[in-house]
Amino acid sequence: MAISKYQTKSGSRWLVEIYKDGVRTGSKAGFTTRRAALSWEEEQRRSKPQQSVLVLRDVCTAHLLYCENRLKPNTISYKKTAYRRFIDYCGGDSAFNEIDRAVIDGFVETVATMISKKTANKYKTELSSLWTWACKEGHANGNPPQQIDAYAVKKAVKYVPPAGDIKKLLAAAKEGFEHDFITCLLQTAARISEIRNFAWEDIDLERRIITLWTSKRRGGNMEARKIAMSDTLFDLLSRLEKQRNGPEKYVFCDPSTGTAYTRTANRIKYLMRDLCKRAGIPHFGAHSLRHFLATGFHDPYKAQKVLGHQNLRTTEIYLHDLDVDRGAAEIFENITNEITNGKNNSPESELLEEKFEKNIVVRRGKKSLKNRADKSSTNEITNEITNCKSSTNEKGATENP
Numbered sequence: 001m002a003i004s005k006y007q008t009k010s011g012s013r014w015l016v017e018i019y020k021d022g023v024r025t026g027s028k029a030g031f032t033t034r035r036a037a038l039s040w041e042e043e044q045r046r047s048k049p050q051q052s053v054l055v056l057r058d059v060c061t062a063h064l065l066y067c068e069n070r071l072k073p074n075t076i077s078y079k080k081t082a083y084r085r086f087i088d089y090c091g092g093d094s095a096f097n098e099i100d101r102a103v104i105d106g107f108v109e110t111v112a113t114m115i116s117k118k119t120a121n122k123y124k125t126e127l128s129s130l131w132t133w134a135c136k137e138g139h140a141n142g143n144p145p146q147q148i149d150a151y152a153v154k155k156a157v158k159y160v161p162p163a164g165d166i167k168k169l170l171a172a173a174k175e176g177f178e179h180d181f182i183t184c185l186l187q188t189a190a191r192i193s194e195i196r197n198f199a200w201e202d203i204d205l206e207r208r209i210i211t212l213w214t215s216k217r218r219g220g221n222m223e224a225r226k227i228a229m230s231d232t233l234f235d236l237l238s239r240l241e242k243q244r245n246g247p248e249k250y251v252f253c254d255p256s257t258g259t260a261y262t263r264t265a266n267r268i269k270y271l272m273r274d275l276c277k278r279a280g281i282p283h284f285g286a287h288s289l290r291h292f293l294a295t296g297f298h299d300p301y302k303a304q305k306v307l308g309h310q311n312l313r314t315t316e317i318y319l320h321d322l323d324v325d326r327g328a329a330e331i332f333e334n335i336t337n338e339i340t341n342g343k344n345n346s347p348e349s350e351l352l353e354e355k356f357e358k359n360i361v362v363r364r365g366k367k368s369l370k371n372r373a374d375k376s377s378t379n380e381i382t383n384e385i386t387n388c389k390s391s392t393n394e395k396g397a398t399e400n401p
Contacts (some may be wrong), residue, residue: 002016002019003015003034003038003041012027012032013026013031013032014029014031014032014033015037016028016031018041018043037165038378053095054095054096055093055096056087056090056092056093056094056099058137059130059134060086061139063130064076064325078122078126079129082123082126083126085123085393088192090107096140097139099144100144101148104144104145104148107123107147108124110122117152118153119151121150121151121153124145125145127145128145128146131144131352146391159284160288161289162300165284166186166289168279168281169275169276169281170183171279172275173275177267178271180236180240181271182234183236184198184233185289185290185372186289187230187233188233189289189307190213190290191214191287191290192263192287194212194214194265195251196252196262196268197213197250197254197260198250198251200241200248200249200251202224202240205238207231208228208234209226210233211224212225213226214308225305251343252253271286272284272286294307295319299317299382300312301317301333303315306396
């Protein structure tokens with residue numbers, strides 16, 4: 001139990017909160033004196049324990065505490081936003097086990113109308129994870145958010161900057177941190193977080209190998225991958241290694257903290273925005289550089305290893321150019337020329353035509369005399385279309401008016 005003091009227009013008041021296993025199971029406010037609050041607390045302590053009714057706010061709080069050391073900070077932050085808006089919609093003191101599918105569906109529909117369908121789908125996923133955890137803890141039976149259909153959304157296509165824009169970006173970067181940081185991204189195809197946390201202990205200049213660490217794994221587990229240094233990267237790291245001042249742990253060290261840059265540091269947060277603006281090119285993020293570099297790989301399995309993907313399907317999203325069947329353009333061109341000019345004179349088309357005619361001759365030779373004599377009306381119509389000859393019926397109609 002906990003007692004706290006708060007202020008109202010009428011003066012000071014006291015609040016008593018009752019907790020069980022870290023979850024608030026009851027509360028009462030409005031006591032004018034601390035003695036009255038303590039008296040009520042003592043009554044609750046002596047009274048026969050009753051089955052507590054968990055409210056939405058407490059379940060959300062308990063789940064966030066459970067996830068605090070298991071998920072990354074940005075994931076926790078997104079969950080907090082989704083839960084806060086859901087609490088604002090149906091009330092934090094609502095009994096958790098009384099929230100049904102209709103209430104959740106109404107919330108998701110409101111988000112889809114006021115924000116976007118994509119956000120509504122994400123919030124539905126976050127609520128589903130909340131109910132999944134609540135079921136494991138014995139706070140709920142069933143998962144109502146899973147029963148709600150997701151909204152159909154237009155899948156966004158990742159922007160991949162052209163090579164000319166990347167050249168301008170690199171030219172606009174100032175010597176020092178900006179140029180070195182962008183060069184590391186271009187020479188490794190790494191995530192920006194991997195370069196932010198690039199440590200000297202992960203660099204082997206003698207063997208020309210670097211180790212990159214990623215936390216994009218289930219449960220936030222860190223996993224390493226090794227890639228070889230290019231000549232440009234080797235020269236850059238050799239120069240920076242000579243410029244080290246003391247026992248600096250990271251390659252790009254934040255001078256204000258002495259540690260690696262955080263994702264919210266201004267120098268990182270606004271790096272790409274400022275560079276694109278200075279270069280006079282459309283804005284794109286650092287991750288777009290990773291997509292651009294991925295298109296240079298023609299072997300998906302090699303690209304998967306370098307990019308550090310567990311699933312090949314993730315890598316295939318990056319290989320934009322490999323998804324384009326450029327041979328189809330030539331087929332369309334040949335078909336269009338044949339329609340327009342009457343014949344396609346390309347060697348490929350002549351070879352296909354010769355094979356087609358030979359196939360027709362072989363098939364005709366296999367037909368019996370009965371089949372030759374007994375032609376169907378379908379064959380006559382085909383003959384008419386192919387050879388521009390009139391069918392038997394039409395001839396009869398012409399000769400005998």
